[in-house]
Structure formats: C-alpha cells, structure tokens
Amino acid sequence: MDDIFEAKVQEQVRRLQGTRLRAVEREVALKRIAWMRERLGRLRGPRPHSPAEAYELLLFAYLGLHPREAPIVREDPSGIEWTSLNACPTLEACQRLCLDTRHVCREAYERSTQAFISQINPQLRFYRSYSQIRPFASGCREGIFVLEFTAMLAAAHEAATAEEDRRSKARGAVLVLGSHVVGRARQASHSNDPTLHAEMAAIRQAAGTVGVRGLCGGVLFVTSRPCGACLSHAALSGLTTIVYDAPDETRLSTPTIDGSLLAVGALSSFEGWFEVLRAGT
Numbered sequence: 001m002d003d004i005f006e007a008k009v010q011e012q013v014r015r016l017q018g019t020r021l022r023a024v025e026r027e028v029a030l031k032r033i034a035w036m037r038e039r040l041g042r043l044r045g046p047r048p049h050s051p052a053e054a055y056e057l058l059l060f061a062y063l064g065l066h067p068r069e070a071p072i073v074r075e076d077p078s079g080i081e082w083t084s085l086n087a088c089p090t091l092e093a094c095q096r097l098c099l100d101t102r103h104v105c106r107e108a109y110e111r112s113t114q115a116f117i118s119q120i121n122p123q124l125r126f127y128r129s130y131s132q133i134r135p136f137a138s139g140c141r142e143g144i145f146v147l148e149f150t151a152m153l154a155a156a157h158e159a160a161t162a163e164e165d166r167r168s169k170a171r172g173a174v175l176v177l178g179s180h181v182v183g184r185a186r187q188a189s190h191s192n193d194p195t196l197h198a199e200m201a202a203i204r205q206a207a208g209t210v211g212v213r214g215l216c217g218g219v220l221f222v223t224s225r226p227c228g229a230c231l232s233h234a235a236l237s238g239l240t241t242i243v244y245d246a247p248d249e250t251r252l253s254t255p256t257i258d259g260s261l262l263a264v265g266a267l268s269s270f271e272g273w274f275e276v277l278r279a280g281t
C-alpha cells in the first residue's frame with residue numbers, strides 16, 4: 001500500500017468518524033458538481049450525453065482510474081455497467097472502522113455520484129448493486145442508464161386520471177426505482193384529507209413494497225409543482241430527484257429539463273443532496 005493511498009485512507013477514516021454521512025454526502029456532492037460544471041463550461045464541442053461518456057468522465061477524468069480498474073460488463077445505448085476493482089479508500093476505511101459499506105456507500109456516495117452525473121444530463125441515472133459490493137463481493141457492480149423523463153411524466157399524468165371516470169383529472173405521481181415504477185398515486189381535488197398528497201401517497205406505497213431504505217436513489221414524477229412538505233418527505237425518504245411537469249410555467253415547444261439544486265437549507269433537518277427538476281412538455 002503506497003503512502004498516497006494510505007494518506008487517503010486515513011483522511012477517510014477521520015471523515016467517517018467525525019462527520020454524519022448526510023453531511024459527507026453534501027460535501028462530496030458540492031465538490032463533484034463544481035468539478036463537473038467547470039469541466040462542462042470549458043467544453044467547446046457538443047456536451048457529453050451518453051451513459052458511456054458519463055462513465056468515462058466519472059471514472060477516468062474525475063476519479064483518475066485506469067480502464068482495467070473498472071471493466072465494462074455490459075454496454076448498449078441505453079446503459080453501461082461495470083465492476084469497480086480499484087483500491088478504494090472508503091472500502092479500506094470501512095474495514096478499519098468495522099462499518100458496513102452497504103450503509104456508508106449508499107448514504108454518502110450514491111446520491112453524490114448522481115449529483116455529478118446530473119450535471120451532464122439528469123436523465124442519466126447512476127445505480128450501484130448492494131448485493132454485489134465489496135467486501136461482500138470481489139468487485140462493486142455499478143452502472144449508468146438512461147431514464148426517459150417524458151415517458152415517466154406521461155405515466156404520472158395517466159395516474160392522475162381516475163379509471164372510473166376518464167374525464168376526472170387530478171394530481172398524479174409515480175415513483176421510479178431504477179427503471180421500475182414502485183409507487184403510483186392520484187390526489188383528487190375533492191378529497192377530504194388535506195394530507196393526502198399524490199407524492200406522499202406514492203412514497204408510502206413504494207415504501208410498503210421495497211422498504212424505506214430501499215427508496216434511496218428513487219425519482220418521483222409529478223404532474224405539477226410539489227409543495228414544500230412533499231419535497232421534504234421525498235428528500236428525507238432518500239429519493240434523489242423530483243421531476244414535475246410545468247407546461248404552463250415554461251411554455252416551451254419541446255421537452256426540456258431544467259435542473260436546479262434545491263436550497264437544502266430550506267429543509268432544516270436535511271443536509272444531503274437533492275434535485276428538483278422542472279420539465280416543460
């Protein structure tokens with residue numbers, strides 16, 4: 001083990017001992033966002049947009065790995081998967097501190113990696129397998145895939161329409177994990193329950209299916225701008241992103257995703273990274 005790697009491990013040991021994981025996530029996310037924005041700002045040609053381009057930027061340009069340290073196991077235009085085999089300071093630090101990488105890497109390094117990739121294109125989604133992660137497996141299986149926001153917003157609009165009355169349009173939400181819809185709900189305007197928002201109902205339904213911890217990295221699609229309470233619940237549930245439809249706000253002729261980092265200070269008990277995206281369709 002060389003001195004540079006050992007210094008990184010010791011720095012990571014100090015960080016994991018002295019800082020809450022959500023604060024680590026926020027620190028890492030902001031650093032990665034700044035790096036990527038500077039990089040994209042200097043690009044003269046077309047912006048990178050494919051999963052393979054995002055993979056190269058993340059692993060080779062940013063993390064400084066060699067291709068043999070992250071061999072590709074699957075690649076097509078819709079996504080790319082690889083196995084990380086690099087010497088990892090977080091893995092080593094977790095082993096020295098008897099911490100579980102399935103917890104630490106999910107809480108501190110999954111959404112912050114999505115934050116990096118969202119700067120390229122928020123429709124590119126990062127995922128990591130927590131059944132194939134070191135030290136429980138010989139390598140960490142990770143990937144980047146394309147999630148078609150327009151199709152998912154259409155699913156939210158579909159959820160908003162009551163099956164018993166196709167003319168009755170309400171508010172709709174779908175919660176997506178990976179590329180699977182795990183929560184779907186509508187909120188009728190005539191409901192007597194003021195807490196029964198479509199977003200919260202979709203989160204509740206998804207949590208009942210996959211468990212609250214399993215919601216990490218999820219994306220919530222909503223037919224219109226969510227309220228502050230729903231933003232808070234989404235962020236605290238571990239979701240990464242809310243995409244809401246706002247055709248009247250934007251009046252754009254083509255589908256556009258306008259990304260922005262939520263002012264997380266507004267969520268007093270939340271320190272991590274979370275994004276709210278407005279789509280004009």
Ligand SMILES: [Zn+2]
Pocket residue numbers: 197199226227228229230231
């Ligand atoms: Zn709400």
